[in-house]
Amino acid sequence: MKVPVINFSNEDLKPGTLEWDLVKAQVRQAIHEYGCFEASFGKILEVQKPLFGAMEELFDLPLQTKQLCVSDKPLRGHVLRVGLNSERILIDDANVAESIEQHLTNILWPQGNSNFSKTLFSFSEIASGLEKKIRRMILESFGVEKYADELIDSTNYKLRLIKYEGQTNSQSNEPTLRARAHYDPNMVTLLYQNEINGLEIQTKHGEWISVKPSPDSFIVMTGESLSVWLNGRLPSPNHRVMMVTENKARYCAGLFAAPKGGYQVKIPEELVDEQNPLMFKPFDFEEFLEFHVSKEHLSAGLKAYCTI
Numbered sequence: 491m492k493v494p495v496i497n498f499s500n501e502d503l504k505p506g507t508l509e510w511d512l513v514k515a516q517v518r519q520a521i522h523e524y525g526c527f528e529a530s531f532g533k534i535l536e537v538q539k540p541l542f543g544a545m546e547e548l549f550d551l552p553l554q555t556k557q558l559c560v561s562d563k564p565l566r567g568h569v570l571r572v573g574l575n576s577e578r579i580l581i582d583d584a585n586v587a588e589s590i591e592q593h594l595t596n597i598l599w600p601q602g603n604s605n606f607s608k609t610l611f612s613f614s615e616i617a618s619g620l621e622k623k624i625r626r627m628i629l630e631s632f633g634v635e636k637y638a639d640e641l642i643d644s645t646n647y648k649l650r651l652i653k654y655e656g657q658t659n660s661q662s663n664e665p666t667l668r669a670r671a672h673y674d675p676n677m678v679t680l681l682y683q684n685e686i687n688g689l690e691i692q693t694k695h696g697e698w699i700s701v702k703p704s705p706d707s708f709i710v711m712t713g714e715s716l717s718v719w720l721n722g723r724l725p726s727p728n729h730r731v732m733m734v735t736e737n738k739a740r741y742c743a744g745l746f747a748a749p750k751g752g753y754q755v756k757i758p759e760e761l762v763d764e765q766n767p768l769m770f771k772p773f774d775f776e777e778f779l780e781f782h783v784s785k786e787h788l789s790a791g792l793k794a795y796c797t798i
């Protein structure tokens with residue numbers, strides 16, 4: 491079993507064209523079935539080498555330097571976390587060049603590193619451009635595209651850079667768990683990885699399937715915020731990372747479209763009727779994150795948080 495591959499490489503893909511409608515139907519079907527698909531998007535090859543180069547440069551820095559990137563607000567910005575033999579850094583507003591400079595580059599390289607900033611910014615621009623198209627298609631497919639601008643304007647694009655160490659000393663060839671199974675709480679996730687696979691998606695029948703994207707593809711997943719906003723009409727997939735013994739590191743850059751703090755995410759009235767009664771209360775994503783990280787609710791997901 492394989493998640494569908496959908497071609498977004500035509501740069502003239504615009505709303506109202508026949509091709510847009512064909513791609514839109516594929517997106518709707520893939521998300522309905524898997525909550526996930528592979529989006530082939532040739533433009534990403536332009537930043538492939540510099541991106542993984544920049545990630546290597548970052549993770550090769552001494553741990554002490556990387557730990558300068560710890561924010562006081564958990565889950566909100568530039569946090570380095572180390573666990574399951576992996577390291578991750580998250581920054582907010584990655585589609586704003588100054589945010590990358592201020593919150594990451596200038597902290598890690600006080601003398602400056604404009605190539606690093608430029609590379610991450612180009613990646614965010616390419617990925618967020620694609621995300622906007624995908625989200626517009628999903629809204630159109632439910633006839634609620636009038637909300638697209640509002641939703642997209644209230645998005646915080648978070649960039650997460652992850653390095654999963656290779657396992658040179660491992661004795662067995664058994665796959666090992668490198669990221670625990672979870673649902674992403676944001677709206678839409680786009681992942682771009684190097685040649686080392688590992689992501690697995692759980693189907694609605696409970697089987698785990700490996701996602702093996704080609705070098706010109708993003709992995710796209712719906713997060714719980716979008717599933718909630720659609721009154722549960724589309725699923726958000728459970729996923730995890732399992733890696734077999736590999737002595738090469740896995741690098742993965744993820745762009746997470748999340749609702750901005752202060753914005754009330756509310757199900758549109760068009761998606762509520764007798765067959766589809768209102769399932770979730772309005773919520774503020776940042777308030778949810780605070781609730782989520784507070785000790786008592788470590789494992790609570792967004793759906794549990796706002797179910798009526």
Ligand SMILES: O=C(O)CCC(=O)C(=O)O
Nearest residue numbers: 650674681689731742744
């Ligand atoms: O490394 C991956 O492929 C998945 C990462 C992930 O699921 C996440 O950061 O939410």
Ligand SMILES: [Fe+2]
Nearest residue numbers: 672673674729
């Ligand atoms: Fe995830």
